[in-house]
Amino acid sequence: MFRLRRLYFDSIGVRDNRFSDLTVSLADLDGDPADTIVWLRNGAGKTTMLSLLLALIRPDRRDFLATRVKKRTLEDLVLGTDTAHVAAEWVDPSGQVLCTGAVYEWDGRARPRDYNSSGKDRLRRMWWALHPDPSVEGAALDELPFTLRSRGGSTWRPSAPTSARWPPRA
C-alpha cells in the first residue's frame, strides 16, 4: 500500500487562507514517509488541506470532507483566476514513487456568480498520475510546472503535451 511523502498545493484556497506553492513534507530525515503531525492553528486550513488531499482519492462533490463538516465546497476554494493544483507524492513498499494530482480552473478563468449552485459545473477538473522518471526532465514533484513556479505560464490546456509519460513504462 502507498504511503504519503509529500503534499503540494498551489493557487488554491479562500482569500484569507491561500495555499500557494506550498509543499508539506510527511517524511522523516531519510526521506521516507513517516507518522506526521501537520500543525496549523485553528482556522488556518487544516480541514481544507485534508479535504483537498482526500478529493484526489474520492473526487465526488458529495464526498468533499469540508462540505460535510464546515459547509465549505471545492468551488469556494478556487478563485476566478486560479489554476489550482493539489498534488500528492506517494511511495509504495518497494520504494517506487507515484505522483497524483488534480488541477482545478473555472471555465474562462472567471468564477460564475452562482458558483455554488448551477454554476458549479463550470469548474473544470482534471486529474493526473505519473511515476517520476529520473531520465525525464521535469517529471518529479519538485519540477512539475505548477502555476507559481511557472509564473502562471501553465494555464489550463487539457490537450497540452506533458513531460511525463502516462502510463509509465513497465
Added chain:
Amino acid sequence: MNAVVADDSITDWHAALRERRFDPDLFRYFGEVNATEGGIDALFSGIDSAGAFVRYLLAAAANEEATQHQSVVAERERERDAAGMEADRAEIRAGLLRDQAGVLRDVEVAPIAVGFVSDIDADVRAQVHDLAADVDEVDGVYNSAMSTRFKAAEALRTWAGADRFSIVAEDEHGRAVRLLRELFRGDQLFERVAPRAGELAADLENRHRLIGQLLAEVEIHKRNVVTRLAALVDDTLGDLARASSLSELGDDIGPWAGQRFLIVEPRQRPTAEQTEVRVADLIDRMVSAGRVELDTIELLWRATEAAVTDGFRASVLKPAPDQPTGRTPVEDMRKWSGGENLTASLMLFCVMAKLRAEKRTGTRAGAAGGVVPLDNPLGKANYLPFLELQRKVAAANGVQLVFWTGIGDLGAVTAFPRIAAMHKRPSTSRPGVAYVTVDDDASFASRSQVVDVVAAGRRDD
C-alpha cells in the same frame, strides 16, 4: 199405403195390384199375412167391398203408422233417457274435473289449451295427481333455487366486502377491483350481475389465473431474493470471522503479540437452511408491513440480525499503555476515553483495510499499510502513552499516521517523527490575502520545543 192410383177406383186399384204399383212392403205384408193362420183369405174374409178393403188398408196403414210412431216415441224416450244419463255423467265428470282443477288452482291457466284430458276419471285423477306432484316438486326445486340464489348473492356480497379487497381497491391501480366491488355489493345485484354472470365469472376466472401467475412469479423472485440475501448473510458472517482472524497482532507489539484485537462471532452460527428460513421470514414480514428496507447495508444488517437469533458475542482488547490482554465487551467502548477509542478505532480501521484488500483482490492480505489521515484527533486524545500505542499499532499494520492538529501540547506533538508546522501570514502586497507557509527550521532534528513556529523531523530508532 203406397199405391199409385189414378182415381182411387177399384179398377185402378186392381190395375195397380196387377201392375205391382204398390209399395213393395205391401206385398211383403200380404205375404206375411198369407203365411199366418188363415192366410190371405181369412184376411179378406171380412172384406166384402172395395170400401171395406180400403178401410182395411187405411186401418192397416194407420196401425202401421201408429206402430212406427210408437217406435219413434220409444226411441225418443230411450234417447231422452240416455241423454239424461249422459247429462248426469257429464255433471259428475264436470264435478270431477272441477275438483281436479281445484287441485291445480295455483297453476296459472295457459292461454291456449294443449294436450288432452282422458275420458277415464281414474286416469284423470292419476294425471292430476301426477301433475300436482310435479308442480310440488318444481315448486320445491324453484324455492330451493331461489334460496340458493339468495345465499349465493349474500356470499358474493360478503366476499366482495372482504377487507383484503378494500386495500387493493384503494390502490391507484385498483379501479377495476373498485368497480367490481361496487357492482357486487350494490342493491341491484340480481339485475346488474345475473345477466352478465357468465361474462363476469369468466373475467374473474381470468383475473384469478393472472394473479396466480403473478404470485408464482413473485414467489420465484422471492426465492431468488432469499437465496441471494441468505448467501450475503453467510458471506457477512464469514467476513466477521475473517475480521477477527485478521485482527491477530504480530510479534512486535509487546504483550498483545499473537492476540486477536477483535473477536466477533454469532453465539450460534445458523445453518444455511436456518438462514434461508429466517431471511424468508424477514422478507415476508417486511412485505406484509409494506416497509421493505431499500438501503442495502441496512437490509443486510437486518437479514444478518434475523438469521442470528441468539445474537453476537463481540469483545476487544482495551487499549492501555501496559497492553492488558483481558477482553472487554464492545458495549463498554462507549465509556472509554478519547485516547482509548482512537486507538481502538485505529486497530479496527487496520482490520477493515486488510479485509477490504482481501475482498477486492481475492487474495489473502499481509500487512495492509496505507495512510490514515485524521482531522484534529489530538483534541480528545493527547495522552502521550496512547499516542505511542497508536504509533505502535499503526506500525504493526504498516500504516502511516498523519494527524492534522493545532494544539500546543508539545509532548503530544513531538511524539511523531515529523512535524510539519505551518503558519498563516498576511500578504505584504495584497491586502486581505493571507498565505499558509511552512515554518522550515534547520533544527527540526533537535526536537525543538518551539513547535508552534517550526517544522521538525527526526528519525525513529
